[in-house]
Amino acid sequence: MVFLSLHAENTVIGFVGTGVMGKSMASHFLNAGYQVQVYTRTKEKAEELLVRGAMWKERISELAASADVIITMVGYPSDVEEVYLGAEGIVSHAKPGTFLLDMTTSKPSLAKKIYEEAKKRSLYSLDAPVSGGDVGAREARLTIMVGGDQEAFDRVEPLLQIMGKNVVLQGGPGAGQHTKMCNQICIATNMIGVCEAIAYAKKAGLDPTRVLTSIEAGAAGSWSLSNLAPRMIAGNYEPGFYIKHFIKDMGVALEAAKEMGLLTPGLELSKSLYEELAAKGEQDSGTQALIKWFEGKLEK
Template identity: 60%
Template sequence: MLTTKPVVGFIGTGVMGKSMARNIQKGGYELNVYNRTKEKAEELIAEGAVWCDTVAQLTEKSDVIITIIGYPTDVEDVYLGEDGILAHAKKGTYVIDMTTSTPTLAKQISEEAKKKGVFAFDAPVSGGDVGAREGTLSIMVGGEEEAFETIQPILAQMGTNIQLQGPAGSGQYTKMTNQIVIAGTMLGVSEALVYAKKAGLDQKKVLQSIETGAARSFALSNLGLRMIEGDFNPGFYIKHFIKDLKIALDSARELGLETYGVALAKELYESLAEDGNEDLGTQALYKFYLEQ
């Protein structure tokens, strides 16, 4: 257990990561940062974060290391690669992967970390760019309960709903549960708002009527208005959601379950990506229905 305020290393300062790292820094933690593209970390550096040139350098200078990067292949390389985190972490280091990745990889990282006396957690998040900015993310954690108590104050800088779900991999299983719900919800919200438009209704008035009733959801209230206004700027990229949907499908099949809604959502989002929309936000699914 850490007895003094730890130095935090943060890897991945993109749409979500930059805000999450900023909130940690605002909490009074000394912050080291690394990103493949340094420009994406410039704002944090200007605010006092210390730039590290490599993952290895950041690891050696930090007590707690947080990652939120792109794909499971990136996670594997950053944690298990020759110049990765576990090759350079000191005994007693805490590592927290907040990327949406695979439960299998989370378990593998945990096992390798144990061999080195490192505490590993998988802690994916939900809440989008707004939750990251406001520090209100839902954080789903897999890992050891005793060690979890040590990292809670840091997680509390980024989120308000922080739940230890079970051993390694449990955070990722929970995130996939979340993504399965979102896949179906995005289909419903997109279809409904285009339906309202085709029926000649004022979509904003319709949204006001239904967002507080039985249909209410984060997607409806937060992304519905963006859809109506044609704002498809990414809070969460389509390309990353496709990655999540692939993980959900594969994981579900490993459990003997067919997820038909996820399969349909993946097909439609892949169609959007093929048309050059992969860097838009997930609310751009609305475009698919609007253009029918």
């Protein structure tokens, strides 16, 4: 393999998707001195990056043809497939030697398909979903789970370190997505426990903030408890991660688990509760809004 040098002075980063997390992730490359090109379906979402010097591309195909590294952070597996494998997609228009990093949480099987199609065109594809939410993206502290070839990973690891601090190659194509499914399964049932604990504390007449101070430092400690329970207590349901996207992730995990013959009853329960929230109009709230179910605050 012959790889491009990926130094800031000679590398163009193409970024597709500048939503809640993608905007912060792309901004770190501007801070590091890279040329950044962006495309998103709603141009207004990229405005902050454009003001800071990012270049707007009207079509994904234009971005693909001019970037050396292309990073995608979109919504659903169907979006990923269109962005990479559609007629105007990245795989058809990127120049040979380009690195493709899909950081969307998507299907392991789709990651493998993109890898195979990219390989035919001398493109280096890695699936690299993330965990850490809006705070992790903003503070460049994301956990990044990668699937793909070792040599390609070695070349892009310094770029991934610009966005995150826990960057691990988990295996071949699709391994990053499988690892993200493990992450989402843990979160799904943990969120039920966090909500039940906060609801219990309130029913018992305790100060939930004081309770949190005690239990987050012990065996019950978790990222969700420390980062999302305070938002629940404050009644802050702004999205660090959308409920609609979490439902998507759980659906992907359930599908993959079924293909492997694995039972995941906790995951099924969590998905059913979040689907009830979405049906009550909470699909664009943050995942911490699950507390509304336990406190009986959903719209009738």
